[in-house]
Amino acid sequence: MERAVMSRHLLLLTAAIAVIGANSLALSPIAAAVAGAFPGRSAADVMTATALYGLATAGSALLLASMSDRIGAEHALGRALLLLAVSLGFAALSPALWVLIAAQALAGLAAGVALPAIYTLTAQVAAKGRESETLSFVLVGWTLSLVVGVGLAALLADLLHWRAVFSVLALAAAGLALGISRCRDWGTRAGGEEPSSCLKALRIPGIHAVLLNVAAYMTAFYGLYTYLGPHLGEVLQLPATFAGLAIAVYGLGFGVAAPLGRLVDRYGATAAACVTFAGLMLMYLGMAVSAALPLALLTLCLGWGVGNHLGLNLLMRQLAELDPMQRGAVMGLYSAITYLCVFAGALLYRPIFTHFGFAACAWASAMLVLPALGWALGQWRRKQAALE
The missing domain is CATH 1.20.1250.20 (MFS general substrate transporter like domains)
Structure with a gap:
């Protein structure tokens, strides 16, 4: 039973990395299609969203990731995935390019909290003596986002619409947030009474x-x-x-x-x-x-x-x-x-x-x-x- 619970935890964490990674990589192959929806805009203009996503992720990780030590990594991850779902929903519905760019910046804020929380939870649930094996399993999420996520994004954009890409990712993020909130036994929450920070x-x-x-x-x-x-x-x-x-x-x-x-x-x-x-x-x-x-x-x-x-x-x-x-x-x-x-x-x-x-x-x-x-x-x- 304990092994089954751990497997469920690891699958959720791997899927969370896959969704976050897919969003960070998906815009490049569909940039031309996105630009076509906004008159006078080019693919290079669209990629501004990726640049701001990266900067927002770095800033969020530096300033906000320590909340995992205060409220628990599982709670931080659940809230970050909900924020990611909302931001991707805005990206799917964006009536103008600036809305898409702002939505991706908001997604970066969510990713900057979610990724450290995922790595923290991986260390918490890993059995003693199997830390590297457990981390390797979760890191496969990056492979899924690179190999499956990018290809699926291009396919959805061709068969349906580029907005379908962000709609699917938003639903996946919301589903993962629900799954993580319903999971228990995430291991011992490491954290002192004083809030930690990256500077500390x-x-x-x-x-x-x-x-x-x-x-x-x-x-x-x-x-x-x-x-x-x-x-x-x-x-x-x-x-x-x-x-x-x-x-x-x-x-x-x-x-x-x-x-x-x-x-x-x-x-x-x-x-x-x-x-x-x-x-x-x-x-x-x-x-x-x-x-x-x-x-x-x-x-x-x-x-x-x-x-x-x-x-x-x-x-x-x-x-x-x-x-x-x-x-x-x-x-x-x-x-x-x-x-x-x-x-x-x-x-x-x-x-x-x-x-x-x-x-x-x-x-x-x-x-x-x-x-x-x-x-x-x-x-x-x-x-x-x-x-x-």
Whole structure:
């Protein structure tokens, strides 16, 4: 019975990530159709909504995520999903582009609270000794949003209308909010009498090193991911379907890595971190060497997805274990940095891609993973010294 309850919790959390991720990714493939509904507007104008969504998510995660520590992560998640459902409803009904943009900004506020709450609840419900396996299961939600969500959004826009995309997502968010409110036994709520905050969480010993690793790691990913499509389409002159296939292969790799979480629990996070970050560096270097070889890049995208899943798992697990009493605030910092890196990666990698090409971008990503590898090796050496 206990296992069935935990499975229900994890399915709800995975679905919540999938819905949030689908909304953040769905606008790009349907931007042209959305622009057609608003005379005088272009697809680029529509993508302003995505930019504000990202900024709102980062700001919300930084300022509001700590409410998970005050009212309980399950209550924070339920309210955030209700707000997400309302904002997506407004997006579906928007009579003008500015309403859609405002609705996506409101959705970003909801996502900034929901994502840290999801990660907090994942840590709460995980059985002892199965933390990485549990987190890997929930992270599959990002694969669902990338592979299924984006494709389904394009299909709905073609068969029905782009407004149907946001209508379906709004109904899904409302249904998940109801499901989470009816679920019990979310584990022990970690929280003190004094409300925590992200600024207070910055005083936790050891958090700065991990957050710097997260920032470098996320910049490495988003910077290269942003210019993968332009490289394949503009430089290699490949059809858009090939770029879509590359993203799908990455998502597949991210998804198939989920069962590997149990190996992290079995052999230890320190050893797994050394292998994972070294392997991810090799993937980036391989992409630099094979930048002009489409099939090789496609193959490496699979390994990239596997490595990125495990790397995220290890960094998030490290953050979650720093201070369970302030887990919501800590995960808020993680989410804020993640969404800021979406912009930082695109901004910093643009001159590299323009002047030196995709290979240089891949090499830069490899170097940005180097701090995480150095940190992992340092942890491993300290562990070995303690055993001697």
